[in-house]
Amino acid sequence: MTGIRRLAQHLDISIGTVSRALNGRPDVNEETRRKVLEAAAELGYVPNQSGRSLRQGTTNIIGFMMQTGTEITGQGDTFFMSVFDGVQTVFARHHLDLVALLCSSEEDPDDYLRRVVARGFADGLILSATQRHDPRFEFLAKRKIPFVTLGRSLTDVGQPWLDLDFEGMAQTSIDRLVAKGHRRIAVTRPHDDINLGHLFVDQSARALAAHGLTLDPDLIFSSKPNEAGGYHVAQQLLAKKDRPTAILLVNETIAIGFYRGLSEAGLKPGRDIAVIGRQSPQSHFLSPSLTGFTLSRRDLGIALAEALLATMPAFSHFYPDAELRKIWPEDLVEGESDAFSLPG
Amino acid sequence: MTGIRRLAQHLDISIGTVSRALNGRPDVNEETRRKVLEAAAELGYVPNQSGRSLRQGTTNIIGFMMQTGTEITGQGDTFFMSVFDGVQTVFARHHLDLVALLCSSEEDPDDYLRRVVARGFADGLILSATQRHDPRFEFLAKRKIPFVTLGRSLTDVGQPWLDLDFEGMAQTSIDRLVAKGHRRIAVTRPHDDINLGHLFVDQSARALAAHGLTLDPDLIFSSKPNEAGGYHVAQQLLAKKDRPTAILLVNETIAIGFYRGLSEAGLKPGRDIAVIGRQSPQSHFLSPSLTGFTLSRRDLGIALAEALLATMPAFSHFYPDAELRKIWPEDLVEGESDAFSLPG
DNA sequence: CATAGTACCGTAAACGTTTACGGTGATCGA
DNA sequence: TCGATCACCGTAAACGTTTACGGTACTATG
Incomplete structure (x- = not known):
């Protein structure tokens, strides 16, 4: 005797009533409902999920x-x-x-x-x-x-x-950087076909176009969304002859690696290149502090x-x-x- | 008509045989098994987990x-x-x-x-x-x-x-630091009652004792296991009059915040204080590079x-x-x- | 008092599986 | 030829729920 049947037997009522009592159905006496809930707590009864979901086709x-x-x-x-x-x-x-x-x-x-x-x-x-x-x-x-x-x-x-809001981030960032005099701006994007990459890159291009500038395809860096990816981006960027003066980092985690890549070459964000990224618990402890987007x-x-x-x-x-x-x-x-x- | 019953009807055999065929039971003709598997793939049949686990009391x-x-x-x-x-x-x-x-x-x-x-x-x-x-x-x-x-x-x-191996890490670290001449060594521990904290601190104390040294209770820093915790540890450490010359970081994530806390005070790991911690994907991009433990x-x-x-x-x-x-x-x-x- | 309505409860079917059990036809040995 | 063995398959019960349906006792209404 297990489960709801045990509970019913213990209370000497039917399993139907027990079920109704537990599930808050209206057609059960409040007094018996109280007893049922009490006994359920006492015996530690919890409905078997398999039985329940088999019956109602729902799993919670x-x-x-x-x-x-x-x-x-x-x-x-x-x-x-x-x-x-x-x-x-x-x-x-x-x-x-x-x-x-x-x-x-x-x-x-x-x-x-x-x-x-x-x-x-x-x-x-x-x-x-x-x-x-x-x-x-x-x-x-x-x-x-x-x-x-x-x-x-x-x-x-x-x-x-x-x-x-990848498009908003792109727009805001580009406007901000252009206002600071930047003309040659790089962006990053994830290495796979994830949609946000397209949104971010496309909007960056549009925002630049609105200022009469173009997004150099050579300045779009694909990277894996982790620290190593950011490090790799820095290396690629440093290898360019005509180095960009600013960069947008679409992913939150790559900033750390990117910073490291720069510093190994003696460069410093904010002094030698403008960087806008996205905040994360980790990025709060970067130095120089990261200008970036945040959300709850x-x-x-x-x-x-x-x-x-x-x-x-x-x-x-x-x-x-x-x-x-x-x-x-x-x-x-x-x-x-x-x-x-x-x-x- | 759903599930296994549909499959059985489609093949014009009993549901029992279908089930046996799918579950690899021996007492089913290999030819019929082939047909069943084929039809299952064709109709996209997948056993209902609720029914299965209700029957066998197992969920996989x-x-x-x-x-x-x-x-x-x-x-x-x-x-x-x-x-x-x-x-x-x-x-x-x-x-x-x-x-x-x-x-x-x-x-x-x-x-x-x-x-x-x-x-x-x-x-x-x-x-x-x-x-x-x-x-x-x-x-x-x-x-x-x-x-x-x-x-x-x-x-x-x-x-x-x-x-x-928290005890091994403590032992190795202490031995290493003592060999470098350190006498006043701090350790960190998680802020809650998680067991690893005890293991780490206790073994650190024992290892120090083996060298005739003691673990100053004032140099045991509790911290939350995140970047902010590490930052806070640095602040606490810097506030000490008799500052330790070395520290062991038990958690992987606190190194970043700890580094930041030091650098804000103009201190540098490896130059002004010896730091041993634990490697993580993030810590690889710390500078100076972190001496730390790693595992797969x-x-x-x-x-x-x-x-x-x-x-x-x-x-x-x-x-x-x-x-x-x-x-x-x-x-x-x-x-x-x-x-x-x-x-x- | 008869009837209708109400409040509550018991019964049993159903959800989709697995598996013990029994049954069928074929093969085999004597 | 006849029983025994075997390979394979069908039948039905069981897992623990929920819920439609019907039943009982009581109350209200005329």
Whole structure:
């Protein structure tokens, strides 16, 4: 005798009533409900998730898909941990659990997702590292699995998304640097086809064009999103004959390596080259201090969770006016790294 | 008509045979097995996990419990991502999935674990951030849930564990610094009751004692395991009248903040104070280069997975001689940060 | 008092698997 | 030819829930 049956026997009532009492159904006497809850606590009863989800086709789990490989690690770390925390605070209100679905670097992300969905693992999903053309979107849409993405994509199936304001960052940065007299400005972009790279580079080019300048294709540096990538960017940059006077770093983690690369060549950000990047817990301890964009990762996680729940029938009424598609604003924190300016 | 029943109907055989074919049972004709597998692939059939786990009481999921809070983030980031990758490569061989169980910073870890277990969420667990006295151990042992911990504890319920060699690191570091003439050596430790702090500090004291020296309680700095913690340690250290000439940093992430704190006061590691810490992807880009310990996180993950599986009846025969309790060796990478030495 | 309505509860089916058990036809040895 | 063995397959129960449905006792209403 296990589970709900044990509880029912202990109370000498039917399992149906026990279930109703526990699930807050109206048609159960408040007195018996009290007894049931009491006994459940006493016996440490927790509903078996397999039985429950088999019956209702729902798992109370939301999956956040991530890759465990070392390549993506650079941006996967503390950033997501903080986002998770925001997501959790929202989910906790609805008794939903968040788990990170860890796709091994050895497995194809699309295959992995297929498996997860077919198994009926989660009621909803959060995707990140969205590719420019992302087959996962259509797959999920076809199966009617609610999901939200952190990152826009050209593949649009009507799902909600949140994204960082890469275009705004590009625009603001370029305007700022041009105002300081810079004409030859470099940008970085991730090495893969992740969508944010396109957004950032394209907008940088447009912003430069608005000032009558062009983005030299030779000054677009691809880099892996980690410290080593930044170091490599510095090396590439230093090898150029006609060195740029300013650079935009799209990724948060590469600044550290980039600084190191510069300093090994005797160069200093803010004195010899203007650098604008993005803030992170690590970058706060760079010297000279980094001029860069910042945002509340926790708030981002909250918004992400709300956008997802707003599209799930069971929860949508809680979030009637959630922002389903939002470009998240970022603030520029002024540091010393872009102090370098050129005579008008 | 769904699931296995659909598949069976499509092939015009019974669901029992389909199930046996898919699960590799011996008593099924190889020809029919081929047909079943073919049809399964064609129709994209994947067994429903709820049904399966309800029946067999097993989930094929291993959970890695983590906290999402920002405090622990400092050590939760890239370190675990790499460990995950190693764990995954082992699990993939057995069709086990690894998920990260994200305990919100707002929830008590013990309560969270209780919930996870009661729900029958995972077949096995990996715990990290082990406390000196960790109630989770006894709880899991009582329920006979297989688990392995990353980190020793005073609470021993016979479970396998792997741990970093904090005592070895302390010993090696102290010996090395004493040989360079240092007498007044500071150490750091995590701010909470996590076990590794005790191991590290105690062994440092013993190692000093072996040289006839003592560990000044005033030179034991508690810090949060992140960059800000390191910065704070530097400030505390600089405020001492009788400043130590060397310091051991137990955590990987604090070096960056510590460096920054020193440099703001015009001090330089390796010139004004000897620093020994632990390597991380970030620390590679510190200047002067950090003398510190390193290890293969991926291999650690592999060993962790093997130790866990060795204690699970269904898999133990695959790992007859897995190391169930191992202190993981680390290598010292010599950098410039401990170049500072004192006259004999 | 008869009827309708209400509040509460028990019964049993259903979710999708796995697997013990039994059954069928074929092969084989005597 | 006949039983025994074997390879293979179908049947049905079971895992722990939820929930539609129906039933009972009580209350209200006329």
